[in-house]
Each structure stands twice: as C-alpha cells, then as structure tokens.
Amino acid sequence: MTAVSYDVVVLGGGVAGCVLASRLSEDAGRSVCLVEAGPDYGPDPGGWPARTLDSRALPREDVWERNVPVHRFRGRVIGGSSCVNGCWNTWGSAADHAEWERAGGPRWGSAAMEPYRTAAVRRMGLREVPDRELSPWSRAALRAARELGHHEVDMSLPGPPGHGLPLINSVDGRRWNAALAYLDADTRRRPNLTVLGDSVADRLILRDGRVEGVVVRTRGVPRTLHAGLYVVASGTFGSPALLMRSGMGPADRLRDIGIDPAVDLPGVGANLSDQPGVFLPLVPTPELDAALAEKERDGELYVNRVLVRAASEHAPADGWDLHILPSAGPPLFGSLPPGRYEAGVSAFLVKPVSRGRVSLRSADPDEPPAIDPAFLSDPDGRDVAVLRSGLATARRFAGSAALKGLAALPEGPPAHELPEAELRARLGTYWHPVGTCATGPAADPSAVVDGEGRVHGVANLRVADASVLPTVPAANTQLPVLAVAEMLAAAMAGS
Ligand SMILES: Cc1cc2nc3c(=O)[nH]c(=O)nc-3n(C[C@H](O)[C@H](O)[C@H](O)COP(=O)(O)OP(=O)(O)OC[C@H]3O[C@@H](n4cnc5c(N)ncnc54)[C@H](O)[C@@H]3O)c2cc1C
Known part of the structure; x- marks a missing residue:
C-alpha cells in the first residue's frame, strides 16, 4: 500500500462532495483530495456519455445497482446523483428551517442559509x-x-403553498450536473486539488478518537490516504455504510456482523427519511398523444415541469406537506408503442413522519447495504392519511376543466379510497432520501454530527451531504444539499 497526505480528504464526489472539494480548494494553501467510487468524466461535457447528459429522461447508467427496487437508485459517478436526477430544484418551507435550526443551531436558519442558497x-x-x-x-x-x-409562487424560495415551475439544471436538453458546475476546467487546474475517480473509500482507520487514515481502493488496488481532516460525503446510503464499516454506529448491530465498535453512535443509519408517492394514471386522448408526439419530434418533450405545493390537514401553518405533479410523456419505466404516452398526476408526501434504516450486511464495501425505507410505517397512520389527501387533490386536478379534455379518469374507485394494501402496492419514491447521519446536539442519542458536520466523539471527522439533514425539507433535495454543503464548507474553512 502506498500512502499520500493532504490537508483535507473528501470521500464521495457527488453533489455535496463536488461543492466541498471546489470551495475548500479555493484557498491555495489547502491541499484537497476528492475520492469518488465511480468514473470521473472530466470538465468537458464532450467527454461524458450522451445518455448521462440527456435531461429528457432519467439515465440508468453509472448507478450503484441495477434491477433493484427504485428507491435504491443513486449515482456512482463524479457528480453523484445530480447525473441521474430529474433536474428539478425547489426549496422547503420556513417550518423546515425551524426544525433544522433546533437541531443544528443558527447556521441552519432560513436567513442564515440564504447566502448559501443563492451561491x-x-x-x-x-x-x-x-x-x-x-x-x-x-x-x-x-x-x-x-x-x-392554487396561487403562483416562487418554487426556489420559502413561502406559502401554491403552484409554479421549478428551477432546472438543464440547458437545451443537457443535464448540467454538480461536477460540471463545481469542478470546471479552471477549478481542476488548481495544483492543490486532486480528483481520484474509480476509487472506493473502504474504511477509515481510527485510533484514540481520531482518524489516522482512510483505505481507498482504486480499481481494486488498496492504498492509505492521510489528512488533517476527513470529510465523508458518500450520500444518504453510502455515508452511514462507510462509518459503520469503520466501527462507528450502533455497537450491538456492528458486533452482530463481526465489526469491532470503536464509537457507539446509535443514530448512524437510522432516521432514514425519503418521500414516497403514488401516481394516479389517466387515459390520454388521441389529441394529447398527437400533441406530445409533435413536441417529442421537436426534441422538446419534458414529462413534467409543473409543480404544486399542497397542504393536507397535517401540514404546518403556512407550510405544505405534499407535492402534486401532473405529468405526461414517455413512461419512466417500461415502454409504450411509438406515439403513445402516459399521463397522470402524482402525489408525493414531502414531510413523511415514518423513518427507515440503512444497515450493513457485512464489512465488505462491495456488498450493498440493506435499505429499508419503511414507507407509511408510522403507527398513527398519519402518512397514509396525508397520502389519501394528496390523491384526492390529484383527482381534483384530473377532473379540472383544463385537464379533463386531455386525459380521462379510468373506471373504478378513486385512488384515495383504495384499500391501504393497494396504495402500498402502488407506492413509488421521489428519490429524496436524507437523515442517516443526522445533525443534532451530542446529548441527543440519535444525532451523529453537530451543526458544522463534526462527528460526535471523533476529533477530525465530518460528514457533509444529504445524510446530515435533520429532517427532509418539503422540497426536492438537490438545491438544499448544495446549499447545506456550501454552508458546511464555509464553516470548515473558518468563515
Ligand atoms: C433517480 C433520482 C432522481 C432525483 N431527482 C431529483 C430532482 O429532480 N431534484 C432534486 O432536487 N433532487 C433529485 N434527486 C435527489 C438528489 O440528486 C440528491 O438529493 C443529491 O444528489 C444528494 O447529494 P449527496 O451528495 O448527498 O449524494 P450523491 O449526489 O448521491 O453523491 C454521493 C457520492 O458518493 C459516492 N460514494 C458513495 N460511497 C462511496 C465510497 N465508499 N467511496 C467513494 N465514493 C462513494 C457515490 O458514487 C456518489 O457519487 C434525485 C435522486 C435520484 C437518485
């Protein structure tokens, strides 16, 4: 094994990792190494696979696992899940920031976050x-x-419920991912920045409450990297897995799979919060099919662009707990004959109360973790109630004068009145998992990091990605994760 030293090693080159590596290397006196398990296609879009950049569809290349339940999808490539996502960018409510501030302190408040959101x-x-x-x-x-x-609102700001269009990271059908944005040619020319693609962080080496090194396998070949500060940014599924492989996590669970616990942190892998939803399918009219086909011929067909923030009776005052998405175009999964499309309205729970878990099956970094999203599992049945409310709203959209001439409701009982088992069978995800290394004070046994991403009980280790969000915001998570990574990078840089 060869050993190399840096001031900072960032483990995971996804949305947050690209922000961290870019911002922390702005100081020419700080050497930074970014380690990414997937390929690094470089700063020139011409070097990227065309399918990965096509924002009209969700690519299935460069992911950790194929042919798995959809809630497990995540990018394995420089830029992470911003290379495989829907390119929508929205922001949560003031109530989200109040929750975050309680867990992480003033840096997480709405006004304090604003410069990072803007950046x-x-x-x-x-x-x-x-x-x-x-x-x-x-x-x-x-x-x-x-x-x-539903009043028109700006979806990229906190504010009231209402309808509008998201901001998009897509230009003329090309998905502009976090690596192209934050690791551009100028940034990559910095002599103090190293980007290691095809390199899996296997485990951190801990001694006396400090990290001494990280074992990284580049195309299978191991070596140890050393740094003053180690920042884990391997995503909501990858970050808790890396901590647990390194002996940080729920001690009894680690022992069960033969890992010696070094720091007992029961919150690692717990508190998984993703946003489930159900698609209400409609029957498109031949006129809608023809109009969509024309749009597709022009290369301008996007399945959904319109979004509604809606509130069930459980939503916080002035907030919302549902996203309603009318969509029409090629199906996300499977296919239809040429010229035929899918239309419908989805209801997603953006503030679910159910919590799932990420756990290890073994200490082998090549074995995928077990991921239980535990959708709709809260004992009071609140999530099911909010979902029914969302589906009733979706049905009102389908029955509106504006939409009913383009697609018809299918026969049968309304979706919001279906038996619970049938709702569960139709459940999908919005792909916004967070919370598996949640932020909170050291006194909170479920907290893993403090408000600046420091791992409780370990001196020179931080986590800074979607996994540290204390709660899922009532939003798509890419923009919140970008902003949180900007904020945590500034905290690490001492500003
Ligand atoms: C299919 C899909 C659609 C989505 N659509 C949207 C959308 O339209 N709008 C939106 O706002 N959000 C969307 N999201 C969510 C958004 O992409 C995520 O919130 C965001 O990418 C989270 O950033 P992250 O840095 O925490 O994780 P990621 O971006 O997933 O990055 C984690 C990185 O760590 C790497 N990694 C993991 N383990 C290791 C290891 N051991 N060693 C080295 N590297 C490792 C991974 O390969 C990956 O590159 C979508 C996500 C998916 C999967």
Missing part, C-alpha cells in the same frame, strides 16, 4: 423553465392550478 443557484447555473419546454399538458396543468385556486 448554489448561481454556481449550478440553475435557470427558469423556458416557455418552449412546456408541453400542451404542462400548459393545461398551469391553468388547472389556477382554476383550483
């Missing part, structure tokens, strides 16, 4: 949806939202 919007090049990207279905969905009394 992320700018550096990611987030833009408004161009008019030509609205299909006839999306235009009708905007009319339906107005018809049903």
Whole structure:
C-alpha cells in the first residue's frame, strides 16, 4: 500500500462532495483530495456519455445497482446523483428551517442559509423553465392550478403553498450536473486539488478518537490516504455504510456482523427519511398523444415541469406537506408503442413522519447495504392519511376543466379510497432520501454530527451531504444539499 497526505480528504464526489472539494480548494494553501467510487468524466461535457447528459429522461447508467427496487437508485459517478436526477430544484418551507435550526443551531436558519442558497443557484447555473419546454399538458396543468385556486409562487424560495415551475439544471436538453458546475476546467487546474475517480473509500482507520487514515481502493488496488481532516460525503446510503464499516454506529448491530465498535453512535443509519408517492394514471386522448408526439419530434418533450405545493390537514401553518405533479410523456419505466404516452398526476408526501434504516450486511464495501425505507410505517397512520389527501387533490386536478379534455379518469374507485394494501402496492419514491447521519446536539442519542458536520466523539471527522439533514425539507433535495454543503464548507474553512 502506498500512502499520500493532504490537508483535507473528501470521500464521495457527488453533489455535496463536488461543492466541498471546489470551495475548500479555493484557498491555495489547502491541499484537497476528492475520492469518488465511480468514473470521473472530466470538465468537458464532450467527454461524458450522451445518455448521462440527456435531461429528457432519467439515465440508468453509472448507478450503484441495477434491477433493484427504485428507491435504491443513486449515482456512482463524479457528480453523484445530480447525473441521474430529474433536474428539478425547489426549496422547503420556513417550518423546515425551524426544525433544522433546533437541531443544528443558527447556521441552519432560513436567513442564515440564504447566502448559501443563492451561491448554489448561481454556481449550478440553475435557470427558469423556458416557455418552449412546456408541453400542451404542462400548459393545461398551469391553468388547472389556477382554476383550483392554487396561487403562483416562487418554487426556489420559502413561502406559502401554491403552484409554479421549478428551477432546472438543464440547458437545451443537457443535464448540467454538480461536477460540471463545481469542478470546471479552471477549478481542476488548481495544483492543490486532486480528483481520484474509480476509487472506493473502504474504511477509515481510527485510533484514540481520531482518524489516522482512510483505505481507498482504486480499481481494486488498496492504498492509505492521510489528512488533517476527513470529510465523508458518500450520500444518504453510502455515508452511514462507510462509518459503520469503520466501527462507528450502533455497537450491538456492528458486533452482530463481526465489526469491532470503536464509537457507539446509535443514530448512524437510522432516521432514514425519503418521500414516497403514488401516481394516479389517466387515459390520454388521441389529441394529447398527437400533441406530445409533435413536441417529442421537436426534441422538446419534458414529462413534467409543473409543480404544486399542497397542504393536507397535517401540514404546518403556512407550510405544505405534499407535492402534486401532473405529468405526461414517455413512461419512466417500461415502454409504450411509438406515439403513445402516459399521463397522470402524482402525489408525493414531502414531510413523511415514518423513518427507515440503512444497515450493513457485512464489512465488505462491495456488498450493498440493506435499505429499508419503511414507507407509511408510522403507527398513527398519519402518512397514509396525508397520502389519501394528496390523491384526492390529484383527482381534483384530473377532473379540472383544463385537464379533463386531455386525459380521462379510468373506471373504478378513486385512488384515495383504495384499500391501504393497494396504495402500498402502488407506492413509488421521489428519490429524496436524507437523515442517516443526522445533525443534532451530542446529548441527543440519535444525532451523529453537530451543526458544522463534526462527528460526535471523533476529533477530525465530518460528514457533509444529504445524510446530515435533520429532517427532509418539503422540497426536492438537490438545491438544499448544495446549499447545506456550501454552508458546511464555509464553516470548515473558518468563515
Ligand atoms: C433517480 C433520482 C432522481 C432525483 N431527482 C431529483 C430532482 O429532480 N431534484 C432534486 O432536487 N433532487 C433529485 N434527486 C435527489 C438528489 O440528486 C440528491 O438529493 C443529491 O444528489 C444528494 O447529494 P449527496 O451528495 O448527498 O449524494 P450523491 O449526489 O448521491 O453523491 C454521493 C457520492 O458518493 C459516492 N460514494 C458513495 N460511497 C462511496 C465510497 N465508499 N467511496 C467513494 N465514493 C462513494 C457515490 O458514487 C456518489 O457519487 C434525485 C435522486 C435520484 C437518485
């Protein structure tokens, strides 16, 4: 094994990892090494696979696992899940920030986060949806939202419930991921920044409450990297797995799989919070199929562009707990004959109370962790109630004057009245898992890191990615994770 030293090693080159490596290497006196398990396609979009950059669909290349339940999908490539995602960027409510501030302190409050949100919007090049990207279905969905009394709001800011368009990290059908945005050619020319692709962080080496090194396997070949500070940014599934392989986690569970616990942190892998939802399918009219086909011929067909923040009776005051998404286009999974499309309205729970878990099956970094999202598992049945409320709203959209001429409700009982078992069978995910290394004070046994990402009980180790969010925001998570990574990078840099 060869050993190399840096000031900071960032483990995981996804959304947060790209922000951290870019911001921390702005100081020429700080050497930074970014370690990513997947390929590094470089700063030039010409060097990237065309399918990975095509923002009209969700790519299935460069992922950790294929042919698995959809909630397990995540990117394994420089740029992480920003290379495989839907390119939507929205922001949560004031109530989310109140929750975050209670867990992480003033840095997590709404006003304190604003400069980081703005910096992320700018550096990611987030833009408004161009008019030509609205299909006839999306235009009708905007009319339906107005018809049903949902006011227009800015989706990239906290604010009231309502309807609008997200900001997108897509330009003329090209997905602009976090690596292209934060690790551009100028940034990569910095002599103090090293990017190691195809390199899996196997485990951290701990001694007397400090990290002494990290074993990294580059295309199978192991070596040890040393640093003053180790920052784990391997995502909601990868970060708790790396901590647990290194002996940090629930002590009894670690012993069960033959890992010696070094630091007993019961919260590692717990508190998994993802946003489940159900798609209400409709039957498109031949006119809608024809209009969508024309849009597809022009290369301008996007399945969904319109979003509604809706509130069930359980939503916080002035907040929302549902995203309602009218969509029409090629199916996300499977296929239809040419010229035929899928249309419908989805209801996603954006503030679920159920909590799942990520756990290790073994200490082998090549064995995927067990991921139990535990959707709709809260004993009071609140998540099921919110889902039913969302599906009732989705049905009102389907029945609106604006949409009902384009697609019809299928026969049968309304989705919001279906037996619970059937709702569960139809459950999908919005792909926004967070919380498996949650932020909170050391006195809270479920907390893993403090408000600046420091791992409780370990001197020179931080976690800084979606896994540290104390609760899932009522939003798509990419922009919140970018902003949190900007904030944590500034904290690490001492500003
Ligand atoms: C299919 C899909 C669609 C989505 N759509 C949207 C959307 O439209 N809008 C939105 O806001 N959000 C969306 N998201 C969520 C968003 O992409 C995530 O919130 C965001 O990427 C989280 O950032 P992260 O840095 O925590 O993790 P990631 O971006 O997943 O990065 C983690 C990185 O760590 C690497 N890694 C893991 N383990 C190791 C290891 N042991 N060693 C080295 N490297 C490792 C991974 O390969 C990966 O590159 C979507 C996600 C998915 C999967």
